[in-house]
Amino acid sequence: MSKKTLFISYSHNDTTEVRKIAEAIQQTDLAEVWYDSKLRGGENYFSVIANQIVACEYLTFIVSEHSVRSDWCLRELEFAASEQKKILAVWLEDVQIPPRVKLIIQSTQYIRYQPTAMDAFIRDLSRALNGTAGTGPAPAKEAPAERDILWNEKKYFIETEKLQKIEELLREEKQGHFSVCFQPENAVLLGLAYELGLKTEVQTRKAEFYYKVARHYGSADGRYLYAALKFAKEPLEVSWLDEFDQAMQEQSPFALTYVGDDYYYGRKGRSKDMDKAYACWKTAAELGSVTAMYYMAFGYRRGECVEKDVDLAYMYALKATEFEFPRAYRILAFMYEDGEPMEQDYDAAVAMYDEAIKRGDFLSYCYKGYVVGKQGDIPGKRECYETAYKLAEEGKINSGTPYYRLGCLYEFGEGVEQDIKRSLELFFISADKGHKNAIKYMVSTIKKLDQSEWKPYLERAMELHCPDAAYELGMLEKRKDPQAQLTPEGVHYFEIGAQEGDLDCVVELIRNYSYILGRGEKDKDHDTSIRWFQFFFANMTPEYKKTLSEREMLDAYYYSFAIELDYDGPNLKPDREFVQYYIKKCLDESPRFLPKVVSFVVDGYLFPEESHSGFTKDVPHAEEMLPFLEGYLPAYARYIEKAKEEDETDYTVQMHKAIKRGYQEISDCYRTGRGVVKDREKASRYKLKATQ
Helix, strand or coil: CCCCCEHHHHHHHHHHHHHHHHHHHHHCEEEEEEEEECCCCCCCHHHHHHHHHCCEEEEEECCCCCCCHHHHHHHHHHHHHHHCEEEEEEEECCCCHHHHHHHHHHCEEEEECCCCCCCHHHHHHHHHHCCCCEEECCCCCCCCCCCCCCCCCCCCCHHHHHHHHHHHHHHHCCCCCCHHHCHHHHHHHHHHHHHHHHCCCCHHHHHHHHHHHHHHHHHHHHHHHHHHHHHCCCCCCHHHHHHHHHHHHHHHHCCCCCCCHHHCCCCCCCCHHHHHHHHHHHHHHHHHHHHHHHHHHHHHHHHHCCCCCCHHHCEEEEEECCCCHHHHHHHHHHHHHHHCCCCCHHHHHHHHHHHHHCCCCCCCHHHHHHHHCCCCCCHHHHHHHHHHHHHHCCCCCCCCHHHHHHHHHHHCCCCCCCCCHHHHHHHHHHHCCCCCHHHHHHHHCCCCCCHHHHHHHHHHHHHHCCHHHHHHHHHHHHHCCCCCCHHHHHHHHHHHHHHHHHHHHHHHHHHHHCCCCCCHHHHHHHHHHHHHHHHHHHHHCHHHHHHHHHHEEEEEEEHHHHHHHHCCCCCCCCHHHHHHHHHHHHHHHHHHHHHHHHHHHHHHCCHHHHHHHCCCCCCHHHHHEEEEEEECCCCCHHHHHCCCCHHHHHHHHHHHHHHHHHHHHHHHHHHHHHCCCCHHHHHHHHHHHHHH
């Protein structure tokens, strides 16, 4: 197997540690490493740096106080992201990540570097290269789904029978019968009692003691639970992750269940991998894990990484209800509600929701209310939602769903008098608790108000990271004078939206600063325009890119970026190879810009005074570009034929004339020595090309 190829992006302030990292990697068979130990600055970026990024498989971004604030490192990171390179974040230290950096690395593979634990670093790097490392600088806040969500109300679900056993064991302990307490299965139960506060007070140190005893006597569950407690205290100590793996190999139901959780969400050093999650859960369910039975019911019902099979979902849910797992009843209710695998039966669904509620799953009030409403009982629906709301206010429901559901009643005036502002207040609470739909639909509800009332609500929504909130605030500012540049406040709103990943906000910023696409001033706004173009390409999702391509807009962005890159700005010198790279992207996307590019090259590089391009005469670059552009003439001919342009012949003739004019000027320059060293052979060769 060939080695991976790594490009290391770093700040020169971290050179000492980076050299150690590079040398350690090079001594293994993991990867070939390229890192720049000398070049820095704005010149020859593509020819030296970007070519290396294009050629590599991974960009390894060294995270430090210096790198996250380095414009050069950000440029490398954004270019790698725009080229869809795999990115590893290697953390030298814990730092506050600026939004533009965070947006790229928050979902990338990461590892931590400790100079005193190089073996552990190499092991983590190996995991990352093989797709088994964690993602992001920190676990993202999980937004609950609107329908089913996985169990998260207790750390571990303990069956009634085990709770009764725990009560007995606590009495045995009190009486000093330690030989009973130290039996492996009993020690696990006592550890759970003290960790979770079951029938006793929480005493974490005592829980650790009992788990260690169970582990000592060969309990795989004890091994996992002890390691889990230690990992919570020492997350950088990788040996605990090895303990998790060992416990799984020893068929610990706890390990299989909760490492499955880690794969599902991408936590504790695991990459998000739902196939592995369900493989763990299936084994755990067979070993008697009730939580895993519920997870399997959940997965089979949704067809999530296991083929959808409502019969198997029904089977696992029934098995979980045998142990009174609360949400298993909710799964059954969903199935009665949807009519699979049994006949649709709303009454049976309501009965199952009641069973879930009886066992403490109070969120089922929300789902029960929905079904009651479908049966035509609007007062009953309202009562369910209001009950869930009160329970949430009392802290008995840890979810934004009750607030969202009640807010919907006020938004649409269903069973209550319509009140958009009351609806929004409830949505704000729900969104603050991470509820997906409250976050997603907040702005559309705000826009039901009179536009004069939007701003304060949009600002609150923006603080909750609601999509489109910053964009709408920016557009309010833009509408004040659509022809002028944005006000500082408008820029501020669009920048916040951009940092949240809203590419429509980035487009507005490009239009504000680009002198090609928008209202920018060439000297004043050039560098800012370049930065937002780079940000745009780095964060463009495949779906967004596809949309732009379908709308025949993507080539325009590549073209505009190339033109702006070629401008000799105050802080960024043109890199001709980089310019050519994006012109190629433009013409590969669509050859429709070929006439403009030909004119740009001929007039801009060879006749700058006549064209007022602001460029200096650049014969060598024109000499390189014209044959390159000639290669696109057949594709352009096919394009205009397909487009059925009325003046397609004129376009073709004009391009040929422009190219020949360019060759003639190059010939004259070599003949007279204007801008180049005299060269009769080249002068004759280009004279011939100009007359062919």
